[in-house]
Structures are given as C-alpha cells and as structure tokens.
Amino acid sequence: MTLWHLVARHCLLSRELDRLETEQLTPQGKVKYQFSAGGHELAQVLLALSLxxxxxxxxxxxxSRPFMLASGLTAAEALAAGMARAGSPSEGRDVGVVFSxxxxxxxxxxxxxxxxxxxxxxxxxWAQAIRYRARxxxxxxxxxxxxxxxxxxxAASGFWAALNIATTLRLxxxxxxxxxxxxxxxxxxxxxxxxxxAANLAAFGNLRLLEADGADPADAADKIAQAVAHVRAEGPCLLRARVPxxxxxTFIDDQAYKTPQERADDQARDPLPRLRAHLVHLGLPAELWEKSEQKIQVEAGEAATAAEAAPEPDPAHAGRFLFFDGAPPLVGGLRPEDALPPLPTHSPPEANGPRINFLDAVRRTLETELTLNPRLVVFGEDVGAKGGVHGATLGLQRKFGADRVFDTSLSEEGIMGRAVGLALAGLLPVPEIQFRKYADPAHEQITDAGTLRWRTAGKFACPMVVRIPVGYGKKTGDPWHSVTAEAVYAHTLGWRIAFPNHAADAVGLLRTALRGDDPTFFFEHRALLDTPPGRRPYPGDDYALPFGQAATVAEGDELTVVSWGETVHRCLEAAADFAGRVTVLDLRTIIPWDAEAVIVNVRRTGKLLVAHEDTFTGGFAGEIIATVARECFTDLDAPLERLATPDLPIPYNVPMRDAVLPSVAAIRARMQALLDY
Ligand SMILES: Cc1ncc(C[n+]2csc(CCOP(=O)(O)OP(=O)(O)O)c2C)c(N)n1
Structure with a gap:
C-alpha cells in the first residue's frame, strides 16, 4: 500500500469509528464518553506514519485516536476501549480515548x-532518556x-515547563x-x-517553528516531514497544525457557542474531501476512495461486533496493579530489560564504626547505587555543581558526570513529569524536591505517576524515588520550608512513603526504594540531617530494610506510642520518664504501614497514643486510630489518643514554632494521662 493509501485508510477508519459511536454506540449507552476526532484525522495520521x-x-x-490507529491500534480495540471491555488498552479502567x-x-x-x-x-x-541511552x-x-x-x-503550565526544558537542553x-x-x-x-x-513563540530560543494547514494534505505532509527531520537532526520544534x-x-456538546457561520466554515475545511481530491490529483483511481469507504464500513462494523462480544473485565481485577505485584510491566522501569539490581537480603546493620550524619548516609547510599546501577540518574534544583541546598548530592556530579547527576530548571512539574518519561524509557530517576512545600506545582504529575501502572492494567510502570527534605529546621520553622504533610501523599494512590529518623534506617530504606518497583517518596527530616539524634554508624553498602516493618525503639507494658520521623525522638525522650511502661514504635514507612505491629502492641498494652508533626485534621494518626478502634476494640483500656501540630502552618518565630509542634512536655503529659487512666 502506498503512503497515501494508508493515510486515506486510517482517516476513513477514524471517521467511521466516530460515526458508529455518535450514531449508535453512544446513544445506546454502550460508550459513555465520546470524543470525536473529526477534522483532526489527516494531520495526526501523517504524523504517526512519519514516526x-x-x-x-x-x-x-x-x-488522538487517528494517531493511535495509524500507530497500530486496531478498530476492535478502539471500540472496546470506549465500551470499557476486556482486551482494550486499559482493560476497562480508563476512559476509552485515554490511551497507552x-x-x-x-x-x-x-x-x-x-x-x-x-x-x-x-x-x-523520554527525549532526555534518548540522549542518555544513545551514548x-x-x-x-x-x-x-x-x-x-x-x-x-x-496555556497549561505543563506545556511551558516542557518547552523550557526541551529548548534549554535542545532535546x-x-x-x-x-x-x-x-x-x-x-x-x-x-x-x-x-x-x-507559534507566532507568540517567535523569539523563543532553540525552537524551530512551523505552521501547517492540517486539513491540506500536501501542506500538512510537507510541514510534518520538515518538523520530524528537524527534531531528529537538530532538536526542538513546535508545529502548529490548524484543524477544524x-x-x-464531546458527544454532549452541541457547539451552541459557535456561530452558524463558524460551524459552516469548519465543515468547509473538512480534511477528508481534500484528501480524496489529493489522491485523485496524485493519479489514484477516483473510485478508490468510495471502494475504501465501503470496505472500511464493513471492517468497522465487524470491529464493533467483536468489541461488543468482548467480555466485561472481571470486577475483582480492579484491585490489581496499583503497586508492583510480581508481574513485570512491558514498558518502564528496569524490569523489562532485566536491569534492576536485586535487593540484598535484609541483613542486620553493621553496628560498628563512627556515627555518621543522616545526610552523609543518604549521600553515601546514592553514591553506592550510582556506582552499581548505570540506569540511575539524580537530578533537581541545585543538585549538580552545588551538591544540593542541603548537601545530599555533594560531589556526586564530579564523580558521575553531568549526564547522571544534573541540575534542572526551576520547575517541579518539569522535574516530576520528566522523571515519569525517564522511568518509562528504562531509567531510574531519583529527583530531589528542595522542600516538601515546593512539591506543590508537581502534584498533577505525582498523582498521574501514582496511578500509571493501574491505569494501563500493568503494561506500563514508572518506578522512581523522590527525595524530599521535610519538617521544621534545627534553627527555625516557617510556612514554606517546614511542611511534612505525609498524609497528603498517604492519600495519593500508588506511592510508597519512607520516613526514616536516623542514618542507618535512611540507608536501609533508601536502598530498598532504589531497588524497588514503585514510585516512592523518601522523606528526609531537616532537623535530623546533621544533628546528633539522626546519627548512627554506617550500616554497610548492602544494608536494606523492608518497607512496612516498624521498629520497636522503647519497650513497655502499659501504653503503646506510635510515631515516625523526628517526632520519634521526642517520644523517646518523653518515654524515658516511664521506663518499662511505654512501648514506642517507629513506623519507618507510612505506605505501607505496619498495622500488625501496632495491633499486637495495643492488644498487649490496652492503650494507644499516636504522635506526629503533620497537622491534626486528616493526619495519618486518624488512619491508625481507625484501624486500632476496629481491630482492638475489646482490648482497649483508654480512649485512643493523638497528638499533632494543630491545624496551623509552622511559625517562623522559634518560641511560637515550639508552641505548635508536639513538644516533649506535651507528649509526656499525654503519656502520663493515659498511664493514669
Ligand atoms: C487540567 C485540566 N483542566 C481542565 C480539563 C477539562 N477539559 C478537558 S478538555 C478541555 C479543553 C482542551 O482544549 P484543547 O487543548 O484545545 O484541545 P481540544 O479539545 O480542542 O482538541 C478542558 C478544559 C482537563 N481535562 N484537565
């Protein structure tokens, strides 16, 4: 088949699928969301066939369904996707036109x-991964x-984030x-x-700009060929294709906001009659178009029958694929290419040697893993030459090169979205977000990354480890640099969360995260980075700690205290006054959290206090308490208690800061009250 035959075939097929959906399948309620690609077909098909x-x-x-069809999606799959059937790209999990x-x-x-x-x-x-892997x-x-x-x-922020990165790096x-x-x-x-x-970007550096009439076969084909050739040879290009x-x-939008003239103009610009004329102009027999149309009508009808005959997905399967469950994806992460270093057995830490800072523990682990795993890349704002504003990546760029340890533009959305593309291309991204609050602009990419494996029914995955310094600082607090907000991420589907409170656990949990299969947040508490409570002997280059295993850091028989992060140290200090009476559990990871350890201990002690630095309402303590209320109801000897920062930002003024954080005195008083209850 010649190129233009193929173009015609895909355009006609797309148009016919839209017709089937709008005239039959959607009114019948079989397709719930119908997005017509009418008018966009030609440009998309030409683009797809040039890749x-x-x-x-x-x-x-x-x-983008015409693009999908021209990239190999079958008509039956396309219709099955709209009907949410098994065998479609997302196996019924996602809207039929949200493809992968x-x-x-x-x-x-x-x-x-x-x-x-x-x-x-x-x-x-993905483009940055191309450059990395092509070396x-x-x-x-x-x-x-x-x-x-x-x-x-x-107009969306993601567009500008991407444009900036692509042009700055000439990707x-x-x-x-x-x-x-x-x-x-x-x-x-x-x-x-x-x-x-396109006109507004005329002054943008390193960007080739092209405009095309996306409904004109010759012009669209010419400009798309130029655009693709430019990107392959030189770098970024923006092609604006005008299409009706x-x-x-969507199906339910009647376009009442367009004037009748506008609607008529749109119809007059329909690319399909122009494509037909173009084929004739190229010397193809005039009747070929009608013949193809008839053939495609039959084919689409058969596809609709096949799609309707496809089974409904098993509702019980809805619970699969949020996290890695042993089935490697087809695309993304290191498993498809068998490049993931195995996780060392969870050996006990080497306890000898000088105590090192939490920060040095992180740096050393990154260094070990960068040495071992050539797919691992570390990046973020200031992580390169400076070594990070906290110093966690100091010297790593010098040792591993700027391809592997690099600065990014100041765009958290860019950092996270780029991480998704890198992971999909088989690298292991380890981005740093400078402070927890500054992950806010990345939230859309974070939530999308978390559900990516689930949405694609396990075909794609984007494992990564996002390091974020969190919490108040040793000198002061403030509303911007002192946020922990782990509860927000506990509620963000598909992410694991590690929140260690000393150097040895940091090594073990970071290593497990870096050899794992899921997107993971790794929280580094600012008040522990270079202070005595965070110091421990280096536990060894092979040390790994499983997620979801709490540590018992104090033992007692009358009260269980559950905490994590820096607050664990406060709990320990408070518990020292009640030797032998208070068990303190350090959760170490929030997702997954060790419910079993908590339940076993509450059953034994009959009382529970949960303490954390995150704010009170919706804080993770509520989740733990709800679980314990259910599982330990008949074992309880006192109300389930929690202590947290009240629903306030962390203040800059130090006494004011200390007044809102759960203090040792407040924890001690609450322990006393519970012990006396
Ligand atoms: C972040 C976000 N905001 C709003 C929406 C709702 N929404 C869906 S499509 C759309 C319009 C997009 O228009 P355009 O990018 O021009 O694409 P077109 O539909 O015209 O092809 C909007 C506002 C969304 N899906 N995502």
Missing amino acids: DHPRDAATVYYR MPRRSGALVLPASGDVGAQYTPAVG TEPDWQGAIAVALGGDGST PVLFFIEDNNYGISVPSLLQTPGGNI RLAGH
Missing part, C-alpha cells in the same frame, strides 16, 4: 493523562519524542499542536494572545 524509529515515543491526548500502547508499527505511546497539559513533560523525559546504545540514536496537544493545552522533542480554535467552548484568543501560539473541529468537544 518510524523503533525508539520514537509519543504522548497523546483524548482526541507498547510499540507496534509506529511510535510507542506513553500513558496519556486526562489532565490537559500533563502530556508534555513526560515526553521531554552507549546505538539503537537509541536518532529517536525522538512527540507530544500531541490542542491549542487550549498550550529531540516535537510539540505537535492541533489548533482547532477552541478548548471546549473557550476560543484560542483566550489561551494565547492573538490566538496563535467538526463535532462538539
């Missing part, structure tokens, strides 16, 4: 997001990443903007001044 390098990858959005696809005939399609604008930074991560693996040389998006998405990324002049009902004039993102949106945003 012929085995390591090319694309991030797509909900209107391991490579078939064209680009590999990275897991899409329902968040507009979230598709850009993972594409940049030693020739099969990555010449590959590119492509991100597809609408005009509305160019092989194509920003493919399908400008249909609307984001639902909002005209592009409200997304970018004058409505033309022939239908509403």
